Amino acid sequence: MTYLDHAATTPMLEEVISTVSQQMHTVGNASSLHTSGRAARRMVEEARERLAAALDARPSEVVFTGGGTESDNLAIKGIYLARRAENPARTRLLVSAVEHHAVLDAVQWLAAHEGAEVEFLPVDGYGMLDPAALAASIERDPESVALVSVMWANNEVGTVQPIAEIAELTAEHGIALHSDAVQAVGALPVSFAASGVDAMTVTAHKLGGPYGTGALLLKREVSCVPLLHGGGQERDVRSGTLDTPGIVGFALAAELAVQRRAASAARLAELRDQLISGIRAQVPDVLLNGHPTERLPGNAHLSFPGCEGDSLLMLLDARGIECSTGSACSAGVAQASHVLIAMGADEPRARGSLRLSLGHTSSEADVLAVIDSIAAVVERARRAGMASGALTAASLPAAARPSGSQLSSLGGRI
Amino acid sequence: MRVLAAMSGGVDSAVAAARAVDAGWDVTGVHLALSRQPATLRTGSRGCCSVEDSHDARRSADVLGIPFYIWDFAERFQAEVIDDFVAEYEVGHTPNPCLRCNEKIKFAALLDKALALGFDAVVTGHHAKLIDGQLMRSVDAGKDQSYVLAVLTAEQLSHAVFPLGDSTKDQVRAEAAQRGLAVADKPDSHDICFIADGNTQGFLQKQLGERPGDIVDSSGAVLGAHSGAFGFTVGQRKGLNLTTPAPGGEPRYVLSIQPKSNTVVVGSARDLEVDLVCCARPVWTSSALTADFECLVQLRAHGMVSGAAITLAADGQLVARLTEPQRGVAPGQALVMYDGDRVLGSATITSAERVCMTA
Ligand SMILES: Cc1ncc(COP(=O)(O)O)c(C=O)c1O
Numbered sequence: 178m179t180y181l182d183h184a185a186t187t188p189m190l191e192e193v194i195s196t197v198s199q200q201m202h203t204v205g206n207a208s209s210l211h212t213s214g215r216a217a218r219r220m221v222e223e224a225r226e227r228l229a230a231a232l233d234a235r236p237s238e239v240v241f242t243g244g245g246t247e248s249d250n251l252a253i254k255g256i257y258l259a260r261r262a263e264n265p266a267r268t269r270l271l272v273s274a275v276e277h278h279a280v281l282d283a284v285q286w287l288a289a290h291e292g293a294e295v296e297f298l299p300v301d302g303y304g305m306l307d308p309a310a311l312a313a314s315i316e317r318d319p320e321s322v323a324l325v326s327v328m329w330a331n332n333e334v335g336t337v338q339p340i341a342e343i344a345e346l347t348a349e350h351g352i353a354l355h356s357d358a359v360q361a362v363g364a365l366p367v368s369f370a371a372s373g374v375d376a377m378t379v380t381a382h383k384l385g386g387p388y389g390t391g392a393l394l395l396k397r398e399v400s401c402v403p404l405l406h407g408g409g410q411e412r413d414v415r416s417g418t419l420d421t422p423g424i425v426g427f428a429l430a431a432e433l434a435v436q437r438r439a440a441s442a443a444r445l446a447e448l449r450d451q452l453i454s455g456i457r458a459q460v461p462d463v464l465l466n467g468h469p470t471e472r473l474p475g476n477a478h479l480s481f482p483g484c485e486g487d488s489l490l491m492l493l494d495a496r497g498i499e500c501s502t503g504s505a506c507s508a509g510v511a512q513a514s515h516v517l518i519a520m521g522a523d524e525p526r527a528r529g530s531l532r533l534s535l536g537h538t539s540s541e542a543d544v545l546a547v548i549d550s551i552a553a554v555v556e557r558a559r560r561a562g563m564a565s566g567a568l569t570a571a572s573l574p575a576a577a578r579p580s581g582s583q584l585s586s587l588g589g590r591i
Numbered sequence: 592m593r594v595l596a597a598m599s600g601g602v603d604s605a606v607a608a609a610r611a612v613d614a615g616w617d618v619t620g621v622h623l624a625l626s627r628q629p630a631t632l633r634t635g636s637r638g639c640c641s642v643e644d645s646h647d648a649r650r651s652a653d654v655l656g657i658p659f660y661i662w663d664f665a666e667r668f669q670a671e672v673i674d675d676f677v678a679e680y681e682v683g684h685t686p687n688p689c690l691r692c693n694e695k696i697k698f699a700a701l702l703d704k705a706l707a708l709g710f711d712a713v714v715t716g717h718h719a720k721l722i723d724g725q726l727m728r729s730v731d732a733g734k735d736q737s738y739v740l741a742v743l744t745a746e747q748l749s750h751a752v753f754p755l756g757d758s759t760k761d762q763v764r765a766e767a768a769q770r771g772l773a774v775a776d777k778p779d780s781h782d783i784c785f786i787a788d789g790n791t792q793g794f795l796q797k798q799l800g801e802r803p804g805d806i807v808d809s810s811g812a813v814l815g816a817h818s819g820a821f822g823f824t825v826g827q828r829k830g831l832n833l834t835t836p837a838p839g840g841e842p843r844y845v846l847s848i849q850p851k852s853n854t855v856v857v858g859s860a861r862d863l864e865v866d867l868v869c870c871a872r873p874v875w876t877s878s879a880l881t882a883d884f885e886c887l888v889q890l891r892a893h894g895m896v897s898g899a900a901i902t903l904a905a906d907g908q909l910v911a912r913l914t915e916p917q918r919g920v921a922p923g924q925a926l927v928m929y930d931g932d933r934v935l936g937s938a939t940i941t942s943a944e945r946v947c948m949t950a
Contacts, residue, residue: 488708491619491660561707 179498179546183383183475183536184332184360190385190433190537193426197387200422207419208410217421224428231428231435232379232394233368240393240411241424245359245380247404248393249279251415252355252376253326255401257287260323260353262402267323270295271314273306273338274519275331277357279378281515284326293323297519303468304336304520312346319350327354329361329377333503333516333532334467335476337365344373353399359383359391363434364442364473375399379431381423385537386430390423437537445535446474448544452533453477455548460555466503466517466530475535478503480522484529484558492554493531498547503530529562593617594752595705596714597697598651598659600644602767602774603716603755605651609770610754611714612655618714620652620659623701625668626785647774654772662704664696671695673785677798680821683848684923687739687892688783693717694742702750712750716763720756724749726876726934731759738892741927741937745877792822792830804853806833809846814857820848823855826863826919833857844919864916867946868899870909870926870938880935887929888913890920890940901928909938916945 180188189197205217222236229236242248253270260267270284274297287293296314300306306327315322325347330337340356347354355376361367363384369377376399380391395401395414403409407416434441456463456479464480481489486502493500503514517527533547596608598620611618622645645661652659672691679686702713718729719737726748729735743751755763760779767775786794799821806815815833817823827845837843843857868890881903888899888911898914911926920943928935 487660487662488704491658492708494658495619557708561704563707 179543180538181498181500181533181535181543181547183539184335184473184532184534185501186382186388187385187536188538189382189387189426190430192433193386193430196429197422197426200425203421205421207421208408217419220421220425221419224424227428228392228431229394231431232362232377233370234394235370235397237397237412238369238394240395240415241419241427242391242393242411242415243417243420244382244389244391245277245357245378246279248378248380248391249277249355249357250283251393251401251404252378252395253280253283253324254287254291254404255414256353256355256376256399257293257323258291258402259400261291263400264320266321268292268294269318269322270324270326271298271311271322272296272326273298273300273328275300275304275306275333275336275516276326276328277332277359280326280328280355280357294321298327300336300519302521303471304331304334304466304516305468305471306338306343308339308342308346311343315346315350315352319352322350322352325352325354327356329356329358329367330365330473331467331516332360333514334478334520335360335473335534336468337361337471337473340372340374347375348373360473362431363438364445364475366438367435369394376401381427381430384427384430384434386427387423390420390427392427441537442474445539448535448539448541449475449477451541452535452544452547453479455544456551459548459552464526466520466522466526473534475539477533477535478530479533480526480530481555481558482525482529483562484555485562486528486530488558488561489529489531489554492557493547493550496546496550496554498550500534501532503527503532592712593619593710594712594714595701595708595710596620596657597701597716598622598648599716599780600647600651600774600777601716601780602764602772602777603718603760605648605655605716605772605774606763606767606770607714607716607752607754608651608657609655609766609772611752612657614754618655618657619710620648620655620657621701622648622659622661623668623696624661624663624665625672625696626665647777651772651774654770662701664700667700668692668696668785671700676783677795679923680795681799681850683820683850685824685921686923687925688785689892690739690742690925693739698743698747698751702747706750712752714752714754716755717753718755718760719753721748721751721753724877727756728929728932728934729756729758734760737929737934738889738925738927741876741925741934742874743876744874748876795819795821802853804855806831806855806857809856809858809862814843817855820850820853820855823848824919825921831855831857860918863918865918865920865943865945866913866916868911868913868920868926868943869941870911871907871941873903873907873909873936873938875936876934877936886935887931889927889929890917891924895919896929899928912946 205213207217207221225239226236229239270293272284284295288295298306298311327338327343329340344354353375356374357378358367359380362379375396377394382388401414403414405416409416466478490502513527594611594616596618598604649659672688676686676688705713717736718734719740720727728737764775782789802819804820805813806817807813814835823845825845841859844863846856846858846862848855883902885900889896895917899911902910922940924940925937926940927937
């Protein structure tokens with residue numbers, strides 16, 4: 178099997194599996210006062226310190242959660258509500274148009290229920306935010322901005338955002354900045370302390386850790402209203418009995434991912450480039466989405482004009498090659514990706530896209546398997562695209578057909 | 592053989608897929624997403640378009656151990672079925688969206704895509720038989736769906752598989768239970784899947800707005816008012832809200848809808864009877880018939896069967912002279928021709944009238 182969907186989740190590391198299962202044999206609620214409880218607490222606190230060290234944060238800045246989605250929701254809703262409580266004029270939320278749904282849907286919820294005014298910051302054809310657009314948006318009325326949220330690296334097209342510049346802008350105006358770094362940790366150098374980010378989302382299962390465990394790194398001076406009320410286990414910001422095995426596994430996975438990062442990134446970038454050029458040799462009109470250089474090392478996001486992503490996915494799956502379509506799955510129905518749309522892609526380009534994402538188990542054999550199959554798969558999918566009468570570039574009236582130059586401005590031919 | 596099983600999330604398509612697996616074929620399950628904004632949960636007996644239905648389809652595929660995908664046909668469904676449905680009502684016709692969906696989506700868009708992707712056929716859970724390429728009624732007369740399949744051409748049928756035609760619905764349910772399919776006792780769907788609340792009139796009004804007009808009798812005398820002629824169907828009795836009672840108090844029915852004058856014509860049950868039905872667009876499910884012939888015709892999805900003499904006009908028109916007059920023959924519905932249980936073909940009803948008064 179050729180697993181090329183590491184951006185969705187990556188196989189758990191063997192070391193993590195044995196550590197987690199070992200910890201599962203041990204009883205103890207980290208809030209209990211007896212010996213077992215103290216032992217569990219010790220494991221959690223050691224994990225907190227190790228995770229903090231791996232991400233260059235302070236242990237007291239780590240709030241363990243149930244994963245990336247929870248961390249995003251906590252940051253967006255919690256910080257918005259806290260900052261608005263401090264000053265009722267702060268109702269503006271500035272977020273990039275290419276955020277994960279965990280951020281997008283959270284801000285939309287705040288707009289619908291908590292009077293938030295959301296501004297979606299535009300991105301260029303590569304999916305990159307222009308800091309000048311953020312500056313202009315802030316300067317329109319800096320006092321009214323509750324929170325800025327820009328992801329570190331995009332989960333679909335892999336584009337890396339200029340977080341340092343963004344953090345400078347928010348710091349200048351004393352505005353809180355959240356960044357979803359789910360895809361960045363283990364792929365790019367990430368230092369929470371140096372980043373200038375006030376709140377950062379991380380999740381274990383993208384690093385070789387267990388599912389359903391994550392953290393929000395939250396600066397101590399940033400107040401955040403809790404979403405889950407109860408025992409107040411995590412700094413009174415997050416309640417719920419701590420998942421000791423998960424947390425221990427998370428810390429180990431993060432440590433290993435960060436330790437191995439430089440070598441792994443170099444190896445994956447090389448495999449990815451081989452994958453992209455190999456596909457390009459087979460399918461000359463393939464288009465690369467996302468930034469040509471400022472991108473995640475394991476991400477190849479491609480559009481195959483005239484094909485439907487779901488046809489490509491099924492045909493590859495039947496050949497033992499697993500990847501994602503470039504579309505977000507919303508309510509079980511594939512919708513054209515908001516990321517590609519924000520990048521200015523037309524429907525056919527958005528519909529005909531695939532995300533192939535490499536990770537720690539990927540090898541050259543995986544790359545060769547794709548290169549081997551892709552021509553036949555694309556040819557088939559193209560016929561199916563025509564047959565089912567989908568809106569392909571070829572079937573559009575000439576006036577609506579994107580010109581070559583328009584297409585290449587969206588990220589360029591490979 | 593590689594087949595694609597269209598799985599709605601209902602019991603029929605799940606058992607049909609299971610039988611395809613038993614036949615030793617290479618089966619892939621596909622659920623068609625027909626709405627861009629699907630409801631989360633299914634309500635009552637409506638539809639196959641909720642997220643819960645796609646979940647049910649997925650769970651059936653899991654039990655059968657076959658690959659499963661959701662394919663988005665929402666755009667095509669909107670253009671070919673929903674828009675057509677509204678447009679047909681707007682001109683005073685009574686469309687059958689299930690038939691249209693088979694004609695334009697399941698055995699056109701889906702089948703074409705399946706064939707292009709390397710599948711040999713599409714398997715569905717329709718209650719009908721295909722024997723040597725001949726479309727036949729199901730053994731379960733009450734559940735027979737040959738009517739809504741009679742718009743398919745021989746070419747389309749050559750790539751269709753209906754594994755349920757020899758079973759009654761009860762047998763299908765029992766088999767589903769015995770196979771451990773959770774949908775075994777899921778209620779049947781029998782309303783229009785894209786009208787979630789079952790209120791067709793309300794749906795049409797939302798699409799077309801209010802268009803008030805008169806309800807008249809055959810002489811043109813005004814008997815009441817309506818808020819949109821498109822909301823009526825020939826043969827309809829309820830919901831007329833007439834202000835002038837009929838002489839003798841006998842019930843009155845919709846006889847016709849006149850979109851040009853925006854009037855609804857009503858009359859007695861007897862006025863409703865027709866014995867000459869004119870149709871367009873004949874489709875032959877096996878070989879095309881060219882000479883006049885006698886057969887059975889069915890004029891609605893359920894019931895309304897009569898003997899008929901069929902005349903084929905040079906301009907592609909098809910005229911059926913019914914041996915037994917029928918009430919409530921509505922333009923837009925299909926006339927399906929049968930030789931016993933065997934489907935010969937279908938045509939779209941354009942008008943109907945009473946010519947012979949002896950019956
Ligand atoms: C950028 C990004 N944010 C958030 C999430 C959600 O994280 P989780 O799956 O841990 O809830 C994901 C992954 O699905 C992601 O890629």
